[in-house]
Amino acid sequence: MTLHAAFTARRGDFDVIAELDVADGETLAVLGPNGAGKSTVVDVLAGTLAPSGGTIEIDGERVDTLPAERRAIGVCFQDDLLFPHLSALENVAFPLRARGEARSQTHVRAAALLARLAPTVDPRTSPSMLSGGERQRVALARALAPEPRLLLLDEPFANVDVSARTALRALVREVTAGFDGATVLVAHDPIDALTLADRVTLLEAGRQTQTGTPEEIRAAPGSVYAADLVGVNLFTGVLEPLPDGAARLVTARGAIIVAPQTRLDRIVPAVATLKPIDVALHAAEPEGSPRNVVHGRVEEIAIDGERARIRVDGEPPLTAEITAGSVARLRLTRGADVWASFKAVEVSVVLTEEEAVPGTLSG
Amino acid sequence: MRGRTPLPLAILAALGAVFVVLPLLALVIRAPWGDLGSALSGAGASTALRLSVEVSLAATMLSLILGVPLAWVLARSSIPGRSVLRAVVIVPLVLPPVVGGIGLLAALGRGGVVGRWLFEAFGLQLTFTMWGAIAATTFVSMPLVVLATEAGLRSIDPRFERAAAAMGARPGYAIRRVVLPMLAPQLAAGAVLAWARALGEFGATITFAGNLAGRTQTLPLAVYEARVTDPGGAILLSLLLVVLSIVVLVVMRGRITAAR
Numbered sequence: 001m002t003l004h005a006a007f008t009a010r011r012g013d014f015d016v017i018a019e020l021d022v023a024d025g026e027t028l029a030v031l032g033p034n035g036a037g038k039s040t041v042v043d044v045l046a047g048t049l050a051p052s053g054g055t056i057e058i059d060g061e062r063v064d065t066l067p068a069e070r071r072a073i074g075v076c077f078q079d080d081l082l083f084p085h086l087s088a089l090e091n092v093a094f095p096l097r098a099r100g101e102a103r104s105q106t107h108v109r110a111a112a113l114l115a116r117l118a119p120t121v122d123p124r125t126s127p128s129m130l131s132g133g134e135r136q137r138v139a140l141a142r143a144l145a146p147e148p149r150l151l152l153l154d155e156p157f158a159n160v161d162v163s164a165r166t167a168l169r170a171l172v173r174e175v176t177a178g179f180d181g182a183t184v185l186v187a188h189d190p191i192d193a194l195t196l197a198d199r200v201t202l203l204e205a206g207r208q209t210q211t212g213t214p215e216e217i218r219a220a221p222g223s224v225y226a227a228d229l230v231g232v233n234l235f236t237g238v239l240e241p242l243p244d245g246a247a248r249l250v251t252a253r254g255a256i257i258v259a260p261q262t263r264l265d266r267i268v269p270a271v272a273t274l275k276p277i278d279v280a281l282h283a284a285e286p287e288g289s290p291r292n293v294v295h296g297r298v299e300e301i302a303i304d305g306e307r308a309r310i311r312v313d314g315e316p317p318l319t320a321e322i323t324a325g326s327v328a329r330l331r332l333t334r335g336a337d338v339w340a341s342f343k344a345v346e347v348s349v350v351l352t353e354e355e356a357v358p359g360t361l362s363g
Numbered sequence: 364m365r366g367r368t369p370l371p372l373a374i375l376a377a378l379g380a381v382f383v384v385l386p387l388l389a390l391v392i393r394a395p396w397g398d399l400g401s402a403l404s405g406a407g408a409s410t411a412l413r414l415s416v417e418v419s420l421a422a423t424m425l426s427l428i429l430g431v432p433l434a435w436v437l438a439r440s441s442i443p444g445r446s447v448l449r450a451v452v453i454v455p456l457v458l459p460p461v462v463g464g465i466g467l468l469a470a471l472g473r474g475g476v477v478g479r480w481l482f483e484a485f486g487l488q489l490t491f492t493m494w495g496a497i498a499a500t501t502f503v504s505m506p507l508v509v510l511a512t513e514a515g516l517r518s519i520d521p522r523f524e525r526a527a528a529a530m531g532a533r534p535g536y537a538i539r540r541v542v543l544p545m546l547a548p549q550l551a552a553g554a555v556l557a558w559a560r561a562l563g564e565f566g567a568t569i570t571f572a573g574n575l576a577g578r579t580q581t582l583p584l585a586v587y588e589a590r591v592t593d594p595g596g597a598i599l600l601s602l603l604l605v606v607l608s609i610v611v612l613v614v615m616r617g618r619i620t621a622a623r
Contacts, residue, residue, distance in 0.1 A: 048525040068528040081526040085544040098540075146531060198533035 002180040003150055007054030007064065009044045015052075015205040016040045022150075022182035029185045029197030037206040038186045039078070042154045045184065047071050058149050058182075069098070074148030078155040078186075080139040082127035088138045089114060091121035095146040110145060117141040117171065133164030140175060151176070152181040157192060166261075169350050172196060190232055191273045194218070195350045202226055230272045231309065233318055239270040240347065246291070246344060254315030257291040258347040271350045276309060278346040279320035280337040283330045291344040294318055298336045301327065312340050386529050390602055395595035402599040410577050411585035412603065418493065418568075418581055419561035422500035423508075428559045429501075430508035431550070435538075437509070438516035449513075456506045464570025471498065472571070495572030496579045500564045504557040511556065515549025516542070559611045563604070582607075 003022040008015060016037035023143045024230045043049035045056065045069030056064040063071045074095070082091050089107060092114050096106035104355050114123055118137035127135055130164050134154055143151060156172060157165050173196055187193045194214040201211040202222070210222035218234060221227035237251035245260045249272050258272060280286075286293060296314025304324045308327045312318045322330075332338065368376075390424075395524055402408060436442065437449050471478040471489050481487040489495040519542065527537035543550070565583040572579040573589060582604050589597040 043525075046525075046529040048529060068525070069531045069533050071529075075526070075529045077522070077526055079522075081520075081522055081528075083523065083541055083545075085547075094527075094532075094540075095530040098527070098536055128418065142530070213602075301560055 001135070002060075003045075003056075003184070004018060005045065005054070006057040006273050007044055007051035007056060009040050009047070009049060009051045011040050014040075014206060016044075018044075018203070018204075018208060020184065020201065022184060024182065025177075026199065027176045027183040027185055029187055029193035029200045030203055031187050031190060031193040031200050032203035033188060036203045038188070038203055040202070040206075041073075041184075042078075042152060042186055044074050045150070045152055046073055062215065070209045071348045073148070073152055074143035074146060075152045076139045076143040076154060076156050078158050080127075080135045080159070082135055082139055082142070084127055086117070087124050087126060088121050089128070091127065091138055092145050098145060110141070113141045113145055114138065116173070117144075123307055128295070130322075131164065132160045132217070132242055133168050135140055136160055136168060137171065140172070146174065146180075149181045151181060153183065153185045155186055155188065157187075157189065166350065167346055169196065173350070191348055191350075193231065194234060194273060195271050223322045227309070231319060232275050233279070233316075234273070235316060235347075236271040238267050238268065239264065239351070240267045241265065247349075249347075249349070251316050253317065256294075256316065256347065257344045261349060261351070268351055273343060273348045273350075274318075274346060276319045276321035279318055279340050279342045281310060281312075281320050281322055281326070281330060281332070282341065286341050287341050292342050294340045296338060296340070298334055298338050299331050301332060301334065303327065310338075313341065321355040367398045387605060390598055390605065394598045394602055397427070398595055399599060401527055402596045403603065407585060407598075408596075408600060408603070411580055411582045414493070414496070414577070414580065415562060415582040415607075418500055419558055419564075420498045422504050422561040422564075423554055423558045425497065425501045426505040426508040426561075427554055429551070430505045430553070430557075431512050433505075434509045434512035434516060435542075438513045439521070452509050453506045455503050456510075459569050460503055460564065460566025460568075464499060464567040467499055467502060467567065467571040471495075490571060491573045491575055491579060493572075493578055496568050496581060499567035499571040500561045503567055504561045507556040507560055508550075508553040511549050511553030512595075513544045515553075518549075519545050555611065555614055559608065562607060562611065575591065602612060 002024060003020060004016065005020040008017050014037065018041050020028060020030070030038055030041055031320065040049065044051045047063070047066065051064055054064070055062060058072065077355055084093065086094065089110050092108035093103075093106040096109065097103065108188065111123055112131070114121060117140055121130060121134050121138060130138065136159070140156065141276055143153070150155055153172065155165065157168060160168055160311050169192065169325050176185070185193070185197055197214065199211065200217055202209045202217070203227055204223075208240070210217055210226055216236070217226060218231060221231055235249055235251050235256060237249050239247050239249050239258070239261065241247050241264045247258050247264055248255050249270060256272070285295070294312065294314040294316065297314040298310060299313040300311035302309045306324050308322055308324050310320045310327070310332060312320065320340055330338070398590065433452060437452070438446060441568055468475060468490070469477050471481070473479065473482050473490060474487055489498055523545065524537050527541045528534070532540065563583060564581070565587065568579065568581060569584055569587070574580050574584050575586075580588070582600060586597050586600045586604065589600060
């Protein structure tokens, strides 16, 4: 199951040109700032906005000429758009009922899906009684209900508060990993794109500026914007609980301390991100006791106007963003000794193993 | 915070309240309560009451069947001349009902523009029939349904309809299962307003459908006729309408607050 889309679309005096190819079981993130044309891409794929040119093929079948209701797409909308007059169960059953299946069958399947994706939600509850995270879980179940060939996730974390986001990210990761069709994830938060997608395409002002794996884009950002957006520090490794309640992420090169993780009772695989702006640099070993201090040599200095990005070759390697003035004050040159520090709470952790979050998909 | 009410304001407010309450109170005072039994059990009164209920409910149904699609077109479609259509559709609200009746006569009367053809082709005649009373009443009631429904549709995020389509719902299914249920409070408010208006309809009905007991003589028409021949009976029939109206008001209060 694959998606091949190459189209142009116009909305008012704004136009978008997009070329998206997503393979079986692959997740492509469309990453861009607000107003870049992400929702236009979603609407064209979902069939609620007609493209002005081009084609969209799912599994080799042209769908751009089909009305929205005849495309085999599961959509998880931004703002979830759960129907307020239907219960959680009826919402999940809606795409099945709309396709003419009998209520007795649809409700059994919807209930099973709801139990797997949103086990804390009473199927009879009205969406208005649910939290943002629960609503998004119901919306995800609704998107998967018709067994779509293309899964379209439109900023699924936009209205979910931070505390529920980690668990929801793990759920989305799990759902997309177990999904055999193509997934398009629309995001404006680089952390979502980098941790959940196999490939990322950057959308700026209606044009794709760069497409590649998260590693490729982080290694060679194609523009200042790309560097800002995805130039975060990414750590992949295993997370182990510490006696004081915090946790330590051990990577192939060095370990970092991260904030306490709920329900962490054993070693689990995890991915973490850290924004360069949250990394401080020091010419000597910092006093006091920041949890994370990394000693290394300056590998690269890139100055862009008032800002400078410093690559520190340490354990683990880090990128810091400081002011151009600080570069002079710290007398940073290539090869100089430098100490980088950051707080544990600035590190965003995503657990990458299902069982670490109870009550989600099993098997 | 509640402030003190200035005296001139209080006097005018009291006058206003008396102005509304006095006629109702006078009806109660002047009613020949001794004749209550005979007046209400009489064939004329019960026939008029039954006809009023039937005509007003039929007109409300018709207003919903025709008015809701009209509101949908006004709120959601992009047909040319939409703003003109909206203005035209609400005209019956501001038109004197008797003018509406004359218009209906010219259009649907036996010699009317369309009525002549209806009579010649199908032998169908609306004037002097209950259907004529229903047509006249629908004419004045439907704009209330259109207004309430259109406002309701505008308050529903159109993305819900697009979401329904993206989830495999054909347009008809989306309207039935998503739009109409979400619209229920406003539909109910519009229907109750239309029903209240229909119950009191007089001018268009008497002009277009005539004043035939048992066929087109609804309660307001019966009151108007009894006014000369049986003033006491007219008061009792009026009180019956007051009671009916209060019932509508009580129902409406719940509905309208639910719609907000």
